[in-house]
Each structure stands twice: as structure tokens, then as C-alpha cells.
Amino acid sequence: MLNLTMKDSLNKIYQSVDDLETSGSLKKYRIVSSPQDSWLIVDGKKVLNFCSNNYLGLASNKRIRSAAIDAINKYGVGTGAVRALSGNSILHEELETALAKFKKVEAVMLAQSGFVANLIAVQTLLDKEDIVISDELNHASIIDAIKLSQVQTKLIYLHNNLASLEEKLVEAQKFQEVKRADGTDKIILIITDGVFSMDGDLAPLPGIVNLAKKFGAVTMVDDAHGEGVVGENGRGIVDHFNLHGQVDIEIGTLSKALGVLGGCIAGNKKLIEYYKQKARPFSFSTGLSIPDTAALLESVKILSESPALVDNLWKNADYLKDGFKKLGFDTGHSETPITPVMIGDENLAKSLSQELFENGVFATPILFPMVAKGKARIRVMPSAAHTKEDLDFGLKQFAIAGKKLGII
Ligand SMILES: Cc1ncc(COP(=O)(O)O)c(C=O)c1O
Known part of the structure; x- marks a missing residue:
């Protein structure tokens, strides 16, 4: 019998951390010591916030x-406990009702995060x-969700390509012809992100439906960056796309535009009841905290009252994209406020991010495995809270750094 100690068996793990450090790939987490506003204090320095998912500026909103x-x-x-025991707050129930009304669905179930919702x-x-x-570019939480389900027939279609999806559906139908061991029909589940978070393009949802x-x-869309x-x-x-009632499962994230934390699943009453009865992370893990839930109720109220914040976000996004284009940057093919400044080389993206930080702009690089190798970028995220002066400052610093590094 081998006589390994626990420490010996973890050596490979420890070595991988050392390897990351040696190769300069160890992620260093910068520290934010201010509210999540347009400007942040990061590692003790005041910088323009150009990389947050706080699309509407709600994370530090006074009402929230x-x-x-x-x-x-x-x-x-x-x-105090999981919702199935004594932890089902009246606020959880109110938030589920408010979200269902807002999203125009029959029912909503909360989850502890968007990741958990998937x-x-x-x-x-x-x-x-x-x-x-599943779309080949779906989010990591969808990939992990599929792994966790232990489903054996996994078909991946080319990104946003309806012809490829149809081919996979033809294949899937052949598998479906053989019934389950208990004689019931197999489910075919199509999953797509709604807005693809790294490129900002939209899923062709009407074609998928x-x-x-x-x-x-059955259809499922992860609307983390659409909500x-x-x-x-x-x-x-x-x-x-005006597809109410035609998408079976909608996943939402409450940590991005809604400004707080959490996730949700929206659908018809029976399906949501099924999830509430059977979902293990619902039955065996405590739900959202009181302040998170109350804050989210206020976020939904603010959104329901007026389109002003959403309009402002889009105005800022258009201004920013236009500014980058005029400067000669490649901003990909985003259809949403997500503004990827395409760089390609990983080291160049890291250098650009560092240069920007030194000059007062916080914009993190997006590298492999978040995007394919050779497709590194800085993903700039405008917010409804940015002023024109903020955006001009950011563009000016991109221009200076971009020229210095030979990108433009
Ligand atoms: C497409 C997508 N789905 C799900 C998630 C997970 O959301 P959360 O941060 O609420 O867990 C994210 C967050 O990065 C995302 O971009």
C-alpha cells in the first residue's frame, strides 16, 4: 500500500499555484474601498470605473x-434557515411576485445567485x-449546470447559428426516439445566453423559439446581461423580442443591472412549483438575506417606474462606442452596452489595462479561459451613472495608452 500523507496528495495542487506565480499568470485581485460608483477607490487610488456590471448605477443608489x-x-x-424550513421571508415572497409582474411571467423563484439559478x-x-x-459560447455556469445534471447526450451548436442548431435538433430527435427506461419521453433542452457577456451580441431568440x-x-435563456x-x-x-410565454425557462441575475445579489428562474406556475419542490440548492441552502431582498424589491420598483436609467445607459453606450470607433479601436460586433475593445494578444491587453490604471481608468483585461486564446480584450462597461465628462476622460486615456502601445 502506498504511504502518502494528505500533504503529499495535495502537492500537485500547490505546485499549480507556484506555476501560475512563476509564469506571471497568478490573478491579483485589486481591492475596492469605496461604493460602486462611476469613480472608485481601487488599491487606494481614485479611478474611473469602466468594468462593472452595475449597468444602471443601482449598486449604490440612495433609495436602495x-x-x-x-x-x-x-x-x-x-x-435563519432554508426557505423550506423557517427562512421563507415575506420579502422573498414579495420579490418573487414583483419580479414575475415585471418580467410578465406567471411565476418566479429566487436563487442565491445567477450561477446557482442556472x-x-x-x-x-x-x-x-x-x-x-447548448450554444458553444454559453456562460461557465451553464456548462457546469450541464455537467451537474449528468446528462449524457450533450450537443453543442455553433455560436448563434440557427442552421447548426437545426442540425443538432435533427440529431437530438434520433436520440429522443428511444424512450427513457421508464417509458416516458426524453426532454430536449436548448440553452442559450440572451446577451453574450464577452461580445455583447444577442441570441437569435425568435429563430431559436x-x-x-x-x-x-424546451427552451432556456440566461438573461444575466439582458435584464x-x-x-x-x-x-x-x-x-x-416580444416572445412572452414562448420561452420556457428564463434565468435572471440580480447582481448586475439590478445592483445587488441573487438570481431568479422565471416560467409558468407549474414549472416554478416543480423547482420549488425539487431543487436541491433551494431545499438545502439558505435563501437571500433580508437587506439583499429588500434592496432588490426597491430596484424592481425603480425600473418599473421609469425607463430613464435604461435610456441613459444606452445613450452612454452609443456615445462610448462611437468614441472608440473614431479613435480607431475595434469594438467587435456588440449589440448592447457591453463594449469589447479587441486587442488579441494577452500580454498586450494586460499592458493596456495596467497603463490605463496608472492613468486613472479601471478597465480589467478579459483573457483565456474567459475568451478563446488570441481574443483577449478590455471589456468596457458603461453605466447609466457615467457623465459625458467621465466618458470623455476614459476615451482620452484609451487614446493615449492605445497610441503608446501601438494599438491605434
Ligand atoms: C451570462 C451569465 N450568467 C450567469 C452569471 C452568474 O451570475 P451571478 O454573478 O449572479 O452568479 C453571469 C455572471 O458573470 C453571467 O455573465
């Missing part, structure tokens, strides 16, 4: 802060005999 504080004063902070949605629905068809109807497939951004008052991608 007050809502959280009032709720803490009334209910405390924690919920895990729940796929893992609870599918078993190993079902079939999943049509194909799903033709082949009897609060596209559709009327930021109702999301289903609203943007």
Missing part, C-alpha cells in the same frame, strides 16, 4: 440603500437520459 437599512431595522439581517434550472429538470443542446416549436424542444438593459424598462430579452 435606504430600503436595505429599513428592512434590517424591521427584520434583522439573516433569515445550476438549479438544468440539474433539477434533466437526468442522464435527456438531451441538451421557432426551431424549438418545430422539434418539440435591466434590453426590453421595455429593462424587462429583458424575452420582452425585447
Whole structure:
């Protein structure tokens, strides 16, 4: 018998950290010591915030802060237990109702994060005999959700390519002809991001829905970057394409445009009830805290009241994209406020980010494995809270650094 100590068996893990350090690839997390505003204090330095998902500036909004504080004063902070036991707060119920109304769906179930919402949605629905068809550029949480479901037939279609999706559906139908061991029909689940977070392009949802109807497939869209951004008052991608009632499962993230934390699953009443009965992260993990939930209720209220923030976000995004183009930067083919400044080489993207930071702009590089090798970029994220002066400052620093590094 081998006589390994626990420490010996972890040597490979420790070595991988040393290797990252030696190769200069060890991620260093910068420290933010200010509210999430247009300008931040990062590592003790005042910098323009150009890389947050806080699309509408709600993360530090006064009304949202007050809502959280009032709720803490009334209910405390924690919920004490999983929702299935004693932790089902009246605020959780109110938020689910408010989100369902906002998204124009029958029902919503909260999750502890967008990542968890994806895990729940796929893992609870599918078993190993079902079939999943996923866009090749779907988010990591969808990839992990598929792994967790243990589904054996996984078909990957070319990014946003309906012909490729149709080919996979034809393949899937052949697998579906053989029933499950218990004699029931296998599910074919098509999953796509709504807005692709690294490029800012939209999924061709009407085409996906049509194909799903033709082949009897179930549809799921992860609207993490669409909520609060596209559709009327930021109702999301289903609203943007006017496909209400035609997408079976909508995943939302409450940590980006809504400014707080959490995720949600939206769909018809029966499906959401199924998730509430069966989902393991719902049954065995405590729900959102009181201040998070109260803050989110206020975010939904703000969005429902007026399109002003969403309009401002788009105005800023258009101004920024136009500015980058005029300077000669390649900003890819984004259809949303996500503004990828394409660089290609990883080291060059890192140098640009460092140069920008030294000159007062916080814009992190996006590198492999977040994007394919050779497709490094700086993903600039405008917010509704940026002023024209903020955007001009950012563009000016990009121009200076871009010229210095020979990018433009
Ligand atoms: C497309 C997509 N889905 C899900 C998530 C996870 O959301 P959360 O941060 O709320 O867990 C993200 C966040 O990066 C995302 O971009």
C-alpha cells in the first residue's frame, strides 16, 4: 500500500499555484474601498470605473440603500434557515411576485445567485437520459449546470447559428426516439445566453423559439446581461423580442443591472412549483438575506417606474462606442452596452489595462479561459451613472495608452 500523507496528495495542487506565480499568470485581485460608483477607490487610488456590471448605477443608489437599512431595522439581517424550513421571508415572497409582474411571467423563484439559478434550472429538470443542446459560447455556469445534471447526450451548436442548431435538433430527435427506461419521453433542452457577456451580441431568440416549436424542444435563456438593459424598462430579452410565454425557462441575475445579489428562474406556475419542490440548492441552502431582498424589491420598483436609467445607459453606450470607433479601436460586433475593445494578444491587453490604471481608468483585461486564446480584450462597461465628462476622460486615456502601445 502506498504511504502518502494528505500533504503529499495535495502537492500537485500547490505546485499549480507556484506555476501560475512563476509564469506571471497568478490573478491579483485589486481591492475596492469605496461604493460602486462611476469613480472608485481601487488599491487606494481614485479611478474611473469602466468594468462593472452595475449597468444602471443601482449598486449604490440612495433609495436602495435606504430600503436595505429599513428592512434590517424591521427584520434583522439573516433569515435563519432554508426557505423550506423557517427562512421563507415575506420579502422573498414579495420579490418573487414583483419580479414575475415585471418580467410578465406567471411565476418566479429566487436563487442565491445567477450561477446557482442556472445550476438549479438544468440539474433539477434533466437526468442522464435527456438531451441538451447548448450554444458553444454559453456562460461557465451553464456548462457546469450541464455537467451537474449528468446528462449524457450533450450537443453543442455553433455560436448563434440557427442552421447548426437545426442540425443538432435533427440529431437530438434520433436520440429522443428511444424512450427513457421508464417509458416516458426524453426532454430536449436548448440553452442559450440572451446577451453574450464577452461580445455583447444577442441570441437569435425568435429563430431559436421557432426551431424549438418545430422539434418539440424546451427552451432556456440566461438573461444575466439582458435584464435591466434590453426590453421595455429593462424587462429583458424575452420582452425585447416580444416572445412572452414562448420561452420556457428564463434565468435572471440580480447582481448586475439590478445592483445587488441573487438570481431568479422565471416560467409558468407549474414549472416554478416543480423547482420549488425539487431543487436541491433551494431545499438545502439558505435563501437571500433580508437587506439583499429588500434592496432588490426597491430596484424592481425603480425600473418599473421609469425607463430613464435604461435610456441613459444606452445613450452612454452609443456615445462610448462611437468614441472608440473614431479613435480607431475595434469594438467587435456588440449589440448592447457591453463594449469589447479587441486587442488579441494577452500580454498586450494586460499592458493596456495596467497603463490605463496608472492613468486613472479601471478597465480589467478579459483573457483565456474567459475568451478563446488570441481574443483577449478590455471589456468596457458603461453605466447609466457615467457623465459625458467621465466618458470623455476614459476615451482620452484609451487614446493615449492605445497610441503608446501601438494599438491605434
Ligand atoms: C451570462 C451569465 N450568467 C450567469 C452569471 C452568474 O451570475 P451571478 O454573478 O449572479 O452568479 C453571469 C455572471 O458573470 C453571467 O455573465
